[in-house]
Amino acid sequence: MHPAPSVIVFTTLSGLGFGLLFFLGLGMPEVTGMVAFVFYLIAYALAVGGLLASTFHLGHPERAWKAFSQWRSSWLSREGCCAVAALLTMGVYATGAVFLQSHWTLVGALGAALSLGTVFTTSMIYAQLKTVPRWNMVPLTPALFLTLSLAGGALLAGQEGQAMGLLTLAGLTLLAYWHQGDRAFALSGTSLATATGLGARGDVRAFEPPHTGTNYLLREFAYVVGRKHATRLRVIGFALAIALPLLCLLLPVQGLMAKHLLAALAVVLHIAGVACTRWLFFAEAEHVVGLYYGKR
Amino acid sequence: MTDLPHTTSRKMGLVIDLDTCVGCHACVISCKGWNTENYGAPLSDQDAYGADPSGTFLNRVHSYEVQPEQGHAQLIHFPKSCLHCEDAPCVTVCPTGASYKRVEDGIVLVNEEDCIGCGLCAWSCPYGARELDLAAGVMKKCTLCVDRIYNENLPEEDRQPACVRTCPAGARHFGDLGDPGSDVSQLVAARGGMDLMPEMGTKPVNKYLPPRPKDTLSQTHEQIDVLAPFLAPVAEDTGGFLGWLDRALDKLPGGSN
Ligand code: SF4
Ligand code: SF4
Ligand code: SF4
Numbered sequence: 001m002h003p004a005p006s007v008i009v010f011t012t013l014s015g016l017g018f019g020l021l022f023f024l025g026l027g028m029p030e031v032t033g034m035v036a037f038v039f040y041l042i043a044y045a046l047a048v049g050g051l052l053a054s055t056f057h058l059g060h061p062e063r064a065w066k067a068f069s070q071w072r073s074s075w076l077s078r079e080g081c082c083a084v085a086a087l088l089t090m091g092v093y094a095t096g097a098v099f100l101q102s103h104w105t106l107v108g109a110l111g112a113a114l115s116l117g118t119v120f121t122t123s124m125i126y127a128q129l130k131t132v133p134r135w136n137m138v139p140l141t142p143a144l145f146l147t148l149s150l151a152g153g154a155l156l157a158g159q160e161g162q163a164m165g166l167l168t169l170a171g172l173t174l175l176a177y178w179h180q181g182d183r184a185f186a187l188s189g190t191s192l193a194t195a196t197g198l199g200a201r202g203d204v205r206a207f208e209p210p211h212t213g214t215n216y217l218l219r220e221f222a223y224v225v226g227r228k229h230a231t232r233l234r235v236i237g238f239a240l241a242i243a244l245p246l247l248c249l250l251l252p253v254q255g256l257m258a259k260h261l262l263a264a265l266a267v268v269l270h271i272a273g274v275a276c277t278r279w280l281f282f283a284e285a286e287h288v289v290g291l292y293y294g295k296r
Numbered sequence: 297m298t299d300l301p302h303t304t305s306r307k308m309g310l311v312i313d314l315d316t317c318v319g320c321h322a323c324v325i326s327c328k329g330w331n332t333e334n335y336g337a338p339l340s341d342q343d344a345y346g347a348d349p350s351g352t353f354l355n356r357v358h359s360y361e362v363q364p365e366q367g368h369a370q371l372i373h374f375p376k377s378c379l380h381c382e383d384a385p386c387v388t389v390c391p392t393g394a395s396y397k398r399v400e401d402g403i404v405l406v407n408e409e410d411c412i413g414c415g416l417c418a419w420s421c422p423y424g425a426r427e428l429d430l431a432a433g434v435m436k437k438c439t440l441c442v443d444r445i446y447n448e449n450l451p452e453e454d455r456q457p458a459c460v461r462t463c464p465a466g467a468r469h470f471g472d473l474g475d476p477g478s479d480v481s482q483l484v485a486a487r488g489g490m491d492l493m494p495e496m497g498t499k500p501v502n503k504y505l506p507p508r509p510k511d512t513l514s515q516t517h518e519q520i521d522v523l524a525p526f527l528a529p530v531a532e533d534t535g536g537f538l539g540w541l542d543r544a545l546d547k548l549p550g551g552s553n
Contacts, residue, residue, distance in 0.1 A: 059413015
């Protein structure tokens with residue numbers, strides 16, 4: 001699949017933003033006034049920034065509001081509804097925390113649930129697609145999005161204890177996702193033989209493509225650039241997103257300043273790492289339509 | 297709503313005969329021609345006269361080579377357009393309701409006024425039947441020529457899809473696949489019509505007729521060329537004056553040996 005920058009930015013940033021909102025909603029940390037304002041500013045910048053980035057790849061961004069209508073059947077629509085509901089609910093909670101020094105626990109809990117729900121709906125947009133076997137893994141794909149979002153949220157919220165546990169969990173999920181994903185296409189049973197229905201007659205080979213140039217399908221679905229670096233990028237992504245931030249948290253340092261600096265470093269490394277694994281998430285995913293073109 | 301209808305009154309669709317398709321791409325061109333001038337946004341081209349031309353098409357013809365365990369490889373031309381699936385994933389993923397399946401005839405369409413061009417429906421289609429038009433920013437797909445098949449302004453013989461009407465080999469057939477008595481249904485039954493990627497669970501309405509086995513004359517008769525016996529020379533030795541002349545000329549220098 002073509003790793004569109006707008007979608008990578010969107011899933012990475014809004015995942016983090018909603019992860020942070022989840023912790024803020026649960027009162028972790030229980031902040032008020034100016035401090036709360038800064039926390040919410042960061043969370044909203046990430047979540048809303050990500051959502052805005054995702055509209056860049058639309059053919060008609062001005063009609064995006066129509067996407068709220070089909071929540072009964074469409075995960076993309078559910079994501080939009082859930083995101084707006086989460087942002088509004090957390091907005092109410094944030095108003096209480098910033099201006100009234102009060103924590104409306106119930107509102108916060110609801111906002112936290114909706115924030116996590118948004119990440120879940122995002123993951124289901126990918127996980128529902130039978131056409132991309134590497135994504136079509138429930139519960140692994142949602143688990144991957146959720147654990148990464150929670151780990152990043154905990155890091156941003158300064159919840160070091162939780163962050164260590166969640167980073168470990170996210171790391172394990174990532175490994176499981178890669179392990180299982182590498183087998184998914186073969187396990188799906190789809191091949192050029194079933195795609196053409198000619199498999200019983202012999203060995204099918206794509207002889208001539210329908211056109212001499214490229215087309216939308218090849219650009220969007222048969223993206224192979226950089227796949228040969230996949231293993232190296234997996235190592236880099238894993239180190240940046242999981243291993244190094246864990247190390248930053250585990251390093252025994254003296255003084256608040258050093259601790260804060262390390263925590264900030266952990267956040268930056270983690271974001272870079274998640275972006276790297278998200279690039280892989282798209283670039284490594286093979287759409288079955290590639291089979292018709294003799295490509296994967 | 298992009299919920300799918302539970303049943304449709306009819307299941308209009310195509311039957312594509314892989315045995316007779318000659319791979320001429322006439323259906324590709326007539327489809328582009330009709331659909332760029334009619335329903336919805338035109339099918340645009342990018343860099344059409346440049347070094348890297350590409351464009352939107354609703355129907356494309358692939359070619360595959362099938363190598364059986366024994367014998368010669370076979371070349372099979374393979375036209376592919378939307379299969380108007382009964383369980384169409386492209387409809388249920390659509391966030392805006394732009395994609396829908398009609399209850400009255402099962403045709404899957406895109407309402408271009410509502411489409412935001414998110415592309416998710418194309419991601420969900422296993423067959424590559426949807427292409428986002430780069431100029432219009434909306435999703436394009438086969439309409440089963442909905443603006444021809446019911447169009448009373450057209451002469452009756454033209455009230456079928458452009459690709460079916462144009463195919464010089466008669467490899468594309470149009471009709472109601474929900475009616476077991478229809479011509480297309482009978483054709484599917486007689487020829488063992490098949491689904492593409494049945495494991496995807498899309499339940500395509502369009503069916504493909506597999507290529508028929510090729511003649512195996514060479515195994516039953518020694519002589520493949522049935523005309524050869526009739527064309528064999530009646531006399532090998534030429535006698536008489538012409539025979540003498542032939543031999544005499546051969547003997548001259550430069551004559552045949
Ligand atoms: S062939 Fe593709 S576009 Fe057509 S109905 Fe089936 S899934 Fe949808
Ligand atoms: S591209 Fe248009 S038709 Fe397809 S899912 Fe998006 S809004 Fe619906
Ligand atoms: S039915 Fe019409 S739109 Fe569909 S492939 Fe044929 S010509 Fe194109």
